[in-house]
Amino acid sequence: xxxxxxxxxxxxxxxxxxxxxxxxxxxxxxxxxxxxxxxxxxxxxxxxxxxxxxxxxxxxxxxxxxxxxxxxxxxxxxxxxxxxxxxxxxxxxxxxxxxxxxxxxxxxxxxxxxxxxxxxxxxxxxxxx
Amino acid sequence: xxxxxxxxxxxxxxxxxxxxxxxxxxxxxxxxxxxxxxxxxxxxxxxxxxxxxxxxxxxxxxxxxxxxxxxxxxxxxxxxxxxxxxxxxxxxxxxxxxxxxxxxxxxxxxxxxxxxxxxxxxxxxxxxxxxxxxxxxxxxxxxxxxxxxxxxxxxxxxxxxxxxxxxxxxxxxxxxxxxxxxxxxxxxxxxxxxxxxxxxxxxxxxxxxxxxxxxxxxxxxxxxxxxxxxxxxxxxxxxxxxxxxxxxxxxxxxxxxxxxxxxxxxxxxxxxxxxxxxxxxxxxxxxxxxxxx
Numbered sequence: 120x121x122x123x124x125x126x127x128x129x130x131x132x133x134x135x136x137x138x139x140x141x142x143x144x145x146x147x148x149x150x151x152x153x154x155x156x157x158x159x160x161x162x163x164x165x166x167x168x169x170x171x172x173x174x175x176x177x178x179x180x181x182x183x184x185x186x187x188x189x190x191x192x193x194x195x196x197x198x199x200x201x202x203x204x205x206x207x208x209x210x211x212x213x214x215x216x217x218x219x220x221x222x223x224x225x226x227x228x229x230x231x232x233x234x235x236x237x238x239x240x241x242x243x244x245x246x247x248x
Numbered sequence: 249x250x251x252x253x254x255x256x257x258x259x260x261x262x263x264x265x266x267x268x269x270x271x272x273x274x275x276x277x278x279x280x281x282x283x284x285x286x287x288x289x290x291x292x293x294x295x296x297x298x299x300x301x302x303x304x305x306x307x308x309x310x311x312x313x314x315x316x317x318x319x320x321x322x323x324x325x326x327x328x329x330x331x332x333x334x335x336x337x338x339x340x341x342x343x344x345x346x347x348x349x350x351x352x353x354x355x356x357x358x359x360x361x362x363x364x365x366x367x368x369x370x371x372x373x374x375x376x377x378x379x380x381x382x383x384x385x386x387x388x389x390x391x392x393x394x395x396x397x398x399x400x401x402x403x404x405x406x407x408x409x410x411x412x413x414x415x416x417x418x419x420x421x422x423x424x425x426x427x428x429x430x431x432x433x434x435x436x437x438x439x440x441x442x443x444x445x446x447x448x449x450x451x452x453x454x455x456x457x458x459x460x461x462x463x464x465x466x467x468x469x470x471x472x473x474x475x476x477x478x479x480x481x482x483x484x485x486x487x488x489x490x491x492x493x494x495x496x497x498x499x500x501x502x503x504x505x506x507x508x509x510x511x512x513x514x515x516x517x518x519x520x521x522x523x524x525x526x527x528x529x530x531x532x533x534x535x536x537x538x539x540x541x
Contacts, residue, residue: 123497123498124476124478124498124499124521124522125498125499126476126499126501126524126526128526128527130526130527130529131526145521149521159497159498163497164498167496167497167498168496168498
């Protein structure tokens, strides 16, 4: 499972099953996990992450209910052939919120939107170069 | 904190018992701060504290409490210091009120009003015999006794051992109040690192008779982190500098004690989602220090 990088921390404010579902969703959204990829079994994930099977089961059933994975009885769980546009849409909302936060901060310190746009371009250019 | 006066100085303090050596302890405590002494059982926490209280004679080194050597000025120091040991001993047949009067006779600066109001706050009945007090009540009562001669330094050796969380929290909050509102200094030893996490400003790790690390708590916690990484996401230099490394099917991780230095090198991995940073607690740090690697 080289494509799956999962970190679960008891110190994180989110419950552990949510930390797992969020990371699996991110991997799907970014293309790291392609449709029809087989997920590790609940037992295997429990053993590797040292987390109870109940927690993993909860994460898998949430992912299944939301349509991200399909469980085929006797075979295991697979990444569903979902519309990545839907996931992009979610990310779009997230980015929107982040930008709103930036604009609010800018307003508090009298920084214009024009300056922010220039800054975005500058950062983009320097990270590409 | 540099311009504050140290109320406590230990320099190269040594104590030898059969099978145990306190090996050159050096420590200082500025006024108004809470020092947490962390270490495994048998590391020398109690011995160190007993040297401060002149309950144990040192074999070498210098000790100054309020500028005085406990071996020469035990009486003066006792008037300014409150000590709470792991176990509380009282005359079981005597009442709370009798015990208060008895303890009062040992101090020059006993304040009856403080004592009475602490008894009321802690809901300790004055007519109860001390053997009728529960463990939690005994600790509260000891604290009331310890605080009634208005000490400038409180030394508590495993004060919360065996207490329920409600009383533990109450004791710790009282200590913070004494330190932050009244400028009292506190030394608290515990192997319950959560207690130290909540109260201490400074932390000293004592392992096998040696102080292996002293630091401000905030600085400690911002430098010690567990770094999780996808295989191949970190340079081998960084990977090799990590301790307590773990590998599993979905990633690897290890502990660093210089996160602030590494931060810039990790930014890219963090934005790409192949590096994740996890806070560690004082337990993790203690375990890292005990194991050495």
